[in-house]
Each structure stands twice: as structure tokens, then as C-alpha cells.
Amino acid sequence: MYSYSKSEMLFGKAKEVIPGGVNSPVRAFKSVGGVPVFMQRAQGAFMYDVDGNSYIDYINSWGPMILGHAYEPVVKAIQEYAAFSTSFGAPTELEIKIAELIVSMVPNIDMVRMVNSGTEACMTAIRLARGYTGRNKFIKFEGCYHGHADAFLVSAGSGVATLGIQSVPGVTATVADDTLTAPYNNLPAVEQLIADHPEQIAAIIVEPVAGNMGCILPQPGFLEGLRQLCDANGILLIFDEVMTGFRLARGGAQELFGIRADLVTFGKIIGAGMPVGAVAGPKTIMEHLAPAGKVYQAGTLSGNPIAMIAGYTLLQTLNDNPVIYQQLQEKADYLVKGLREAFGASGSVYQINNLGSMLSVHFTEYPIIDFTSASAANNELFRRFFHAMLERGVYLPPSAFESWFMCNALTTEELDATIQAAKAAMQAIKQ
Ligand code: PMP
Secondary structure (H helix, E strand, O other): OOOOHHHHHHHHHHHHHOHHHOOOHHHHOOOOOOOOOOEEEEEEOEEEEOOOOEEEEOOOOOOOOOOOEOOHHHHHHHHHHHOOOOOOOOOOHHHHHHHHHHHHHOOOOOEEEEEOOHHHHHHHHHHHHHHHHOOOEEEEEOOOOOOOOHHHOOOOOHHHHHOOOOOOOOOOHHHHOOEEEEOOOOHHHHHHHHHHOOOOEEEEEEOOOEOOOOOEOOOOOHHHHHHHHHHHHOOEEEEEOOOOEOOOEOOHHHHHHOOOOOEEEEOHHHHEOEOOEEEEEOHHHHOOEOOOOOEOOOOOOOOOHHHHHHHHHHHHHHHHOOHHHHHHHHHHHHHHHHHHHHHHHHOOOOEEEEEOOEEEEEOOOOOOOOHHHHHHOOHHHHHHHHHHHHHOOEEOOOOOOOOEEOOOOOOHHHHHHHHHHHHHHHHHHHO
């Protein structure tokens, strides 16, 4: 039996000095209950906590660790560059190199602006879309999450959904009024919003594969339809690829689905676990950003050399080894097949959504296509499944409203151990 006594002690102390004991809400295990596990170190596909327990990790820092934790070339590069100074506040050649690399990997972009998080990337993309079009409103989808900037905290997924917060205190009605929402995968609802707000909508921002209400795939025609509606109405299409970028394909969802976005936002993998985000797009739009243009955006630590070398090293590996994406899909196929056996044997109804190295499990007989269907699943059973897996050394996202992320350090041995754990967990929670 796993003991969590040190984690319990640390959580008690943390709650005294950090609101809720964590620096980002989803870490708190609020919806699954219990004490969050305090980590000490991680290597490859494994994390090790302060009580000496080990876990096969299916969060991978919520996405960045696509090749596993403490990937040696990244660690070495960070160590080398740290000795040169942790920040200059002045331009470096490295920033050009990573921008050039990203432009060469991702379709339809000429320029990249580095920021410090996915939130900043999405915030910047919306400001840029507004500045470029001269319009104020934008459309987002229920259950999608684009960071914690005020305008995005309307019908948001991830921790907002996990905590069941309907309306976020501190976000003014004036700001929220410019955020229009539609159900994911629902083109008629988007068409209606556009018809109701003629020439007022600057952008549609979408997670091309949603990962913040579990993993939800775009239904055939959805992304194509958004592209057409944007073209017909002078609206910019923003792909929020903070999760999907460099994870689903070298060039992200644009490459995978063959659909052009006007602006793309990145985070997570782009910094290899360092705090980085980016917004990218064609020159015609990007040059509206200051100092080339008037849409102001800035950051003291943006393009931070340690973050840049970490991201550059990881992206180079992905660029040079596209087979990684095939390997990840094969590993996901293997895992999904095993999970289906485990859930099938238990007699529980379930849905597994998967694309590439993103997947999620919902306990329901109905397909999960949007926030309403995700919310209707049996989240109590998920809660019990989560804890039964944790006790068996498998670390899953502590909410059904989050995607699982696989890393390429996983071997058949770990996948088999995960499947065995799922079989045992399902038998245990049935009783
Ligand atoms: N967009 C998406 C799709 C995300 O999943 C997230 C975070 N999970 C964000 C934006 C915000 O990124 P960050 O937490 O780095 O601010």
C-alpha cells in the first residue's frame, strides 16, 4: 500500500502559505478528493514522490514532456546556458534560431512572438485579432480553455470546469460580454452567433483537438466549417495549439487536418517544461504587434535564454525524428486496446477518445463530443478509478475534464503495467 504521509504533511503546510496549497488549481485533487501528491523528481516515464512512491506518468506536466522527464539533451543544454546568465533583457541569436525552426515546422506562419505562458499567447492572439480587424468580440467554445486571462474565463474548461465555477468573480460583465460561446462541434451555433453580431467578431479561437474537458476530437467538417465561416465573414481563425502543437504532429493540427489557421498559439512543448508560450502567424498580421505595429505586447523575461535553449533542443529532436509521432500513436493504440479490455471485463460503460498521444476516459455509454456530454459522464466512477490507479502507481489527471498525455519514454512494459493496473482498479472499485 502506498503511504502519502509526507505529502499529507506538506499539503498541510502549503495551505498555510499558498492559496489552496497549490500554485495552479487542478493540482489540488479537488474533484477527486484526497491529498495531492508532492513530487520530488522524475525521469523518463516515471515520477517519484516525497514518500518514495513511483508512478507511471500520464500527465507529463500537462503536455510538455513529450519525450519523458529530464530528457538528457534538454537538461544538458539548460545547464550549459545557465552559466551564461539566466536572463539578459536584450535580444539573442537563439531567439532567431528557435523562431526559424518553428516557422520551418509549422505551416502558414512567417513570424513568432515568444511569451511566457499559454495564457499570454492566447491573450496576445485575441488582442492582435482585435487590433487587426478593429472588432471587439470573439467566439470561444464551451469547455475549451485558453488560459486564465479575464476574457477566456467564460464557460471555460480545465480547472474552471473541474471546480464547477459558473461565473468567475473578478471578471467584469463588460469584459465577459465580448466573449461569445458556442458548444464544441456545433457549427450551426457558430453561424447563429455570427448572424447575431454582424461585423463585430474579430476571431474564433478553438482548440483544434479539445483537451480541457477530457480529450474531444473535432467531428468531420467542424474545423473546415469554421475556416469557411471565418473566410466568409472577415473573422480570424485562431488555433489554440498550446496542447496540440508539436504533440499531434510536427506542424500541429494545421498539418494533421490540412486546415489553415490565421494565428496559432503555442505553449507547453515549445518550452520543454520551461515557462514559454508563443503566438505565430503570417507577416501581414504579426507585424501589427509592437514595435513593428501598434498592438502593444511585451515581456521582461520573454525569449528567456534558458527557456529558449530548452525548447529549441526539444523541438530540434522532434523535427529530426518525425517517427516519434508514429511511435506515440502506436503506443496509444496499444494502451487504448488494453484499457478497452479492462473496462469491458468490468462491465462498465465507457468512452475512450484518442488522437495521437492525447486521450481520455469517460464513464458513459454516450459519445463525448462537447462539454454537455463530458459533464453528463459518471464523474464519481472516474474519481474512484483515479484513486485506484494512483494506489497502483499510475498517475492520471485528477479530473475527467483533462486530457491524458503520453510520452515517448513509455515502453511496452509500462503500458502493460498500466493496463494491468486498470484491470485491477476496475475490479476493486466495482466492489
Ligand atoms: N490553451 C490551452 C489549450 C491550454 O490547455 C492551456 C493550459 N492547459 C492554456 C491555453 C494556458 O496555458 P498556461 O497554463 O501555460 O497559461
